[in-house]
Amino acid sequence: MAPKTFKSVAEQDRYYKSLAPTFPYLNEPTASRDRDVLLVRAEQPFNAEPRLPQLVEHMVTPVTRFFKRNHGPIPTLDPANYTLTIQVVDGPTTVWRLDQLQMQFDTHEVMAAVQCAGNRRDGLNRVNKVKGVIWGPGTISNAVWSGVKLRDVLVASGVPADPAHSTYQQWHVDFKAYGLSAEDECYGSSVFASKALNPHEDVLLAFKMNGQVLPRDHGYPCRVIVPGVIGARSVKWLRTVTVQPHESLSFYQRRDYKVLPPQANATNLALYWDTISALQAMNVQSVICEPTEDSPRPLDNQPYTIKGYAISGGGCRIDRVDVSLDNGKTWLVARLFRPVSSSAARRNPELNDLPTTKHWAWTLWACQVESGIPKNAVLVCRAWDANGNTQPSEPTWNYRGVMNNSWFKVDIAKCPAALLTKAHM
Template sequence: MSALDYSNDPKRGPHPLIVRKDAPYNAEPDITDLVKNYITPEEYFFCRNHGPLPDITESKHLIEIQGIGIENPTHISLKDIKENYEKSSVMMVMQCAGNRRDGLHKVKHTKGVIWGPGALGNAVYSGCRLRDVLATVGVTTKIKNLSKLHVAFESVEQCEEDKCYGSSIPLSKALDEFGDVLLAYEMNYSTLTRDHGFPIRVVVPGYIGGRSVKYLKSITIQDYESMSYYQRRDYKILPENVLDEDSANNYWCKVPSIGEYNVQSYVCNPADGMHEAAIANQKVQGYALSGGGRSIQRVDVSGDDGKTWTTAQLYQPAAEGDNCRVWGWCLWTATIPTKRNVRIVSRAVDSSGNVQQEYPVWNYRGVMNNSWRTVDPHTIEMSNI
């Protein structure tokens, strides 16, 4: 593995993010800051990087498009994208699959950046629809064997594994009229910054953030998933008997890659979900979300470890009107009685009836933790984990 040079990363002064790793730079906001805004300002938006940040000149950057159904590989510039394709915007939660890994790490050792509950944010991304770009090179829903094809994305970003970052999604998602997959060049109506993928990134609503490839270099239509390390050997829920890399090697090719994220909620204020004294009317705030375009139907909040529940008030503008899919999150508030040194917990139910689970499903990569709370392994029965 060659040494990576981080000397050209942006110079970062004092900021409100909690740094989880310096190189590559990974940081998340304090969760009380996270729920102050429905649209997450960049200053409170988590940063997930796998290597040094590319320093790309927009006017010189080209994206190669190739593969099945494309007669001749072609290159497209940012100028082409901005001038020749209709601009579209989508509000969506970008959530790392490792969000809340710290809870699983308290159960048993996990591999990865030890994220707290702030590795997500709700933003408006703007750019062109990927399906529009693919249509101009002949790739439409009429393509043969659509259900078996994938669209792979490769990044300029060089990673710790000495490879470029890459990932893929089903082609059917990319071509879905309601899939809202974008080639985005703006975030919250401003030009993308280097931390968030300048000059252009893929945005895949309802999927884990790892599929929304930054610093996009190429798009390939193929009949297999991306061969990238991050598609084949990462972001998978491995069986609980997998405890290290040696045992993981027996399962990487057997376990499916994660696409949509699961139903999720978390108590953000009070930050530790706990009070030293009993309070009759404690105001509680948090977030909730679900993947696949599913809205949040209900959030229940408990101040007595799940014995009794109060239904929270939901703030979910993304679900208003005639939307057939909801990519944005839900912020919620509740006023509940709390007990001394008893953690406040929440559970969400989405529009498909999926219910957030009480206990975590531990896995070696520490992904997709959507349990009610951070778990102390000394105080719960672990047999069902």
């Protein structure tokens, strides 16, 4: 199986443009978009991320601060008429109403960070121009999702429950969304069946975040949450789920969200698409959120606490975050703040001291510098995960500007002068 092929990128662009009408952005949930909190990167489709200091004020990101990533207008779905169709190739098709999904399966709650693969795209765009929304380091947020396990619904829809069945080995679970999308007939993606069907991978059909009904911007009334994996796979406004022997044919699986090699560019990228994996789990990442180069410069003779976030993919634990004041010559070790992230541990607090297999949430960190931050400091952070992976010191450019996890730096000399200094003037 292969997606539609084209003789040139120009032909492909023409094809996808022919699918994509001029979208009506007439019913956007504008009232729920707080422009004091969000930095808007694009208006149509709406794409926005929170400022970094506000992002790490809470372990669980308030809904209003959660980044928003869209590929088209926000669909308007009526929950009374909402249906989710589940198809199994060479098997049954089942149409579920929302109340059936909510009432016929056990509820599960999972704390999980969602991160866009394009987080920190701005860093690669500074190396060389990239294609895509130029995101800063704020397209990550952490929420408590509640809903039902996708596995449970798939088994009730005719997927074999036995994990030794061959479906679990090589098959894929394909998601398609309601609504229009800029680059394909609709938004779509797939994950490995071994992920979607494993009850301990905590893949949810989510109806709520942080206890609230999902806002329209986040997939109302029903979205997928695939913990540990790039946000692109957690499809919003879920319309169909297909259990099939091949990856999604969507543009967003086969053409986008891949780390193309550096020689791939707008004229030759078709040569590389099929040789590179569609991204699933995230790489190891960390970012300094306080101070930023936009916020007042820390006083150089006052204790200061550097703060940030860290995450790795596939539920892998963050074991350590190092912080440097001298551009990576010497390092301090940050204090880590880890929530209990697995749903089992959340239900059984006495399990907290056991090594948890899955760390879906982010880890926040803080590094207290008693002597103050020197005026000429270049701050750097780097995280280490439980597999021994760490971040590379330098960014390596790729055409789509995804998965930038190079050392995050804050050049203190670039910060505006501190407020206190101004008051003294």
